[in-house]
Amino acid sequence: MKLNAGVMGSPISHSLSPRLHGYWIKKYGLDASYLAREVKPEILEQTLKDLPRLCLEQGERFRGxxxxxxxxxxxxxxVDILEPSAEKIGAVNTVIVAEDGKLIGRNTDGIGFRDNLAEKVDVASFKGATALVLGAGGAAKAIVYALQEMGFSKILITNRTEARAQELANHSGGATNSIKWSEKETYLRDVDLLVNTTSLGMAGQPSLEISLEGLKTRAVVTDIVYVPLKTDLLLEAEKGGHVAVDGLGMLLHQAKAGFEAWFGVKVEVNADLRAYVLEGLKK
Ligand SMILES: NC(=O)c1ccc[n+]([C@@H]2O[C@H](COP(=O)([O-])OP(=O)(O)OC[C@H]3O[C@@H](n4cnc5c(N)ncnc54)[C@H](OP(=O)(O)O)[C@@H]3O)[C@@H](O)[C@H]2O)c1
Structure with a gap:
């Protein structure tokens, strides 16, 4: 039977996920569809309950x-079962319908972040290292979790609204600490990985004002903003001789686990997929 999955949110029309999953469905010749569904929080539960039946009426099996x-x-x-990743991060980005119909909630954003970094650097070398995270919004939660899993021994979080940085540090526990937004540059000399998780530097948003002068040359800089692909932060990092990692790969890599769970095919992120999704960004 044809398998069905998708992405839900509001607004959803801008989502690159249908293009991304569509690439894999076509590549592997699967009898499957992946649809963008406009869903507001008030109707999420009912939508998840109704979709298995509605899909069946169309001759499809809803997988998540x-x-x-x-x-x-x-x-x-x-969800019926919350996996540790989602529980720890406090958010679900992937729902999987189990054989018995139960809904499993997972978060793959942290894996996406790690696997993207791993394309350019040996992430095992970050064991015992120090990271500075700019921002304390939704994406930052998953990234701090990923940094903890990667073995960073010190994670500094800074945010325009300081209370959110403190809250994230408290929620994450371990060696996470919040620092003042106005003092972020003074910590750069100790940092091995600098991560921008704010929307600053994104097309249409204010720019991210930070000087990387104090940063060690071997420190890695990554930005999860991917429009533009090369943000001013990454351009400055490259000028300073740092390894600079853009954010598109995080989007691509976070998608793998869901695809594998719904459609039973192991997929990979390669240059062809990247180029295809980038083409979608220009549309
Ligand atoms: N590459 C990927 O796969 C991926 C995944 C998720 C998100 N993203 C991108 O990451 C960015 C953040 O997403 P999110 O979901 O975490 O959003 P969010 O929950 O709304 O958080 C936004 C963050 O940006 C900060 N910020 C916004 N405007 C600011 C300003 N003028 N000055 C200083 N800080 C400012 C916010 O600080 P306050 O708390 O002070 O408001 C907060 O820390 C977006 O650009 C999104 O597109 C990329």
Missing amino acids: TNLTIPLKEKALEI
Whole structure:
């Protein structure tokens, strides 16, 4: 029977996920579809309940869905089984329908972040290292979790709204600490990985004002903003001789686990997929 999955959120029309999953469906010749569904938090639970039956009426089997803004937190109270990744991060980005119909909630954003970095650097070398995270929004939660899993021994979090940085540090526990937004540059000399998780530097948003002068040359810089692909932060990092990692790969890599769970095919991120998704960004 044809398999069905997709992405839900509001707004959803801008999502690159249908293009990304569509690439793999075509590449592997699967009898499957991946659809963008406009869903608001109030109807998420009912939608997830109704979809197995509605899909069956169309001759398809509903396998699950990705979730994006504003549904990731709402799903925590809806799924039957919450995997540790989603529980720890406090958000679900992937729902999988189990054989018995139960809904499993997972978060793959942290894996996406790690696997993207791993394309350019040996992530095992970050064991015992120090990271500075700019931002404390939804994406930062997953990234701090990923940094902890990667073995960073010190994670500094800074955010325009300081209370959110403190809250994230408290929630994450371990060796996470919040520092003042105005003092972030003074910490750069100790940092091995600098991560921008704010929307600053994104097309249409204010720029990220930070001087990388104090950063060690061997420190790695990554930005999860991917429009533009090379943000000013990454351009400055490259000028300073740092390894600079763009954010598109995080989007691509976070998608792998869902695809594998829904459609039973192991997929990879390669240059061809990257180019195809980038083409979609220009449309
Ligand atoms: N590559 C990927 O796969 C991926 C995945 C998820 C998100 N993203 C991108 O990451 C960015 C953040 O996403 P999110 O979901 O975490 O959003 P979010 O929850 O709304 O958080 C936004 C963050 O940006 C900060 N910020 C916004 N405007 C600012 C300003 N003018 N000055 C200083 N800080 C500012 C916010 O600080 P306050 O708390 O002070 O408001 C907060 O830390 C977006 O650009 C998104 O497209 C990329």
